[in-house]
Amino acid sequence: MRHIAIIGSGPAGYYTAEAAQKTFGDDIRVDVFDRLPVPYGLIRTGVAPDHQSIKGVSRRYEKTALTENVRFVGNVAVGRDVTIPELARLYDAIVLATGAPHDRDLDIPGADLRNVFGSAAFVGWYNGHPQFADLDPDLSGKTAVVIGMGNVALDVARILAKTDCEFDGSDIVGHALEALCAAKLERIVILGRRGPHQIMMTPKELGELGDLDRAAPHVDPRDLPELDADAILEPGQRKSVTLLRSFAAVPEHIRAEKRIAIEFDFFAQPVALFGEGSVEAIEVERTEVVAGRAAGTGETYRVPASIVVSCIGYRTAPIPDVPFDERAGRFANDEGRIMPGLYCVGWARRGPSGTIGTNRPDGASVVEKIGEDIAAGVLGRADKPGREGFDALAAERGLEVVTFREWKKIEEAEERAAREGAPREKFVDIEAMIRARG
CATH class of the missing domain: 3.40.50.720 (NAD(P)-binding Rossmann-like Domain)
Structure with a gap:
């Protein structure tokens, strides 16, 4: 034996x-x-x-x-x-x-500010992991920033955007449901260092963003490559980019009917977080893709951020x-x-x-x-x-x-x-x- x-x-x-x-x-x-x-x-x-x-x-x-x-x-x-x-x-x-x-470290200045979380901790919080049950994120602000371009980032953005009724049939834990239903978010920004052709999001998960009751995805058409360039993509990747194109094509007045905007910010690399005790803003450097990798251009800007969730991988x-x-x-x-x-x-x-x-x-x-x-x-x-x-x-x-x-x-x-x-x-x-x- x-x-x-x-x-x-x-x-x-x-x-x-x-x-x-x-x-x-x-x-x-x-x-x-x-x-x-x-x-x-x-x-x-x-x-x-x-x-x-x-x-x-x-x-x-x-x-x-x-x-x-x-x-x-x-x-x-x-x-x-x-x-x-x-x-x-x-x-x-x-x-x-x-x-x-364990989360990969968000190795930028300000990562130790309050209301900055890794996805393992944040996902563990709303999924009832005993280690993270007491996380107590502050959702009273207007803007959440989610760092990452994979399915975990999509999950976090979707969970933040859903209404009480949209959680019917789910096993989200009670303490998280109560906090999410009381949230005051109006804007969820998904930051990605590279462009639409480099996302790791699968079509099913990406498509769910288009069916939310109170939130609408926003994609800047200027971030999208020429349509012919999609031909080089694998079929699943091509479907995901096609969904991004459909989000970009929605008229602004239609998107404006939803209370929460889920904004895709491509070619955007986080470089620092700012705030007095708790996070208030994230500084981002504009990038370009060179040989498949993100390279900084030196152009920076700030995005307001009342909560930040980093979805950049695990260890x-x-x-x-x-x-x-x-x-x-x-x-x-x-x-x-x-x-x-x-x-x-x-x-x-x-x-x-x-x-x-x-x-x-x-x-x-x-x-x-x-x-x-x-x-x-x-x-x-x-x-x-x-x-x-x-x-x-x-x-x-x-x-x-x-x-x-x-x-x-x-x-x-x-x-x-x-x-x-x-x-x-x-x-x-x-x-x-x-x-x-x-």
């Missing part, structure tokens, strides 16, 4: 567990660890609350989690409750599926005793193998790129490498204690481990607490989660 510890219960973790089952059958035992008492990682606290169809993929992970040879080990933090060397003595292989939970959290690539912001690895017996998958392996589905072949690939290392004899004999050894260690340390069936009780309590029309009201406090498990 072989034993695998997977650290992280998001898509990468459960796709890896599923692949291990298919590859090794009954000869494998998999423990999926998470520092929270609840599973699913990015699906629960990263995917936008109004994108419930995407969250439905968790049903696939539940099917894997309820099998006999896979178990969820919640409320256990690697590095705090147990170390990598300790797990290595218990399990034949350790797979790091921790994602990329994996380092773990003691694991080689880390500081420049790339992920674990140092060779196609998923850190060293024999220690592997990484998903964003922890490749950085924050790809879709949720990208993690499925990624998981299969790392399980194949585990199989290769077993066959080569480098993982030693199949005599490690696995979950029995961990259970003894957890009992010795008094760890309050949450099982998958206990998570289901937490889930049932969240569903009972849901406001009308919502699928659940998430617990945002770890102690409340543990009490709810019964």
Whole structure:
């Protein structure tokens, strides 16, 4: 019998567990660890609350989690409750599926002003992540600035712009819904260092901006390349640029009927933030695209900003005793193998790129490498204690481990607490989660 510890219960973790089952059958035992008492990682606290169809993929992970040879080990933090060397003595292989939970730094003067947030924190706030439940952003000002040209920036802008009714059916947490409904925003500016041809926004998410009740997207036609230039784009990118062109073509008097303007500011690189204690403005340098990269022109201007959310990427959290690539912001690895017996998958392996589905072949690939290392004899004999050894260690340390069936009780309590029309009201406090498990 072989034993695998997977650290992280998001898509990468459960796709890896599923692949291990298919590859090794009954000869494998998999423990999926998470520092929270609840599973699913990015699906629960990263995917936008109004994108419930995407969250439905968790049903696939539940099917894997309820099998006999896979178990969820919640409320256990690697590095705090147990170390990598300790797990290595218990399990034949350790797979790091921790994602990329930290924001890339907005490395400009003024980034430490109040009401300046990274997207991990801001998204975690409205998605009910316990770490960010007390964020308390001030939404009483008129202008929000969102930095970035990817889908996360779109999510943030859309969530800021929606009305109370538009959140029907979503699982946005109550404290965020209350704050957003009381917001006084009139303008949301999306800043991008490059132009329309370089955006990372997908058509579905971009198209949603055109269907909001009280907000309208604004694109300056002068920022758009000649129409013929779209021919070089990939089909999905071309669809996104076509949507930008349609936004630019909407007559001003039609856009003016909406209370909130969502303005795309292309060729705009943030260089500094200003304010007395709290952010009040952002200084921007006009850019041009040279060989695909943004180059500053020296022309600067200021945009009022009562709140700033930086959506410029994520980094994996380092773990003691694991080689880390500081420049790339992920674990140092060779196609998923850190060293024999220690592997990484998903964003922890490749950085924050790809879709949720990208993690499925990624998981299969790392399980194949585990199989290769077993066959080569480098993982030693199949005599490690696995979950029995961990259970003894957890009992010795008094760890309050949450099982998958206990998570289901937490889930049932969240569903009972849901406001009308919502699928659940998430617990945002770890102690409340543990009490709810019964």
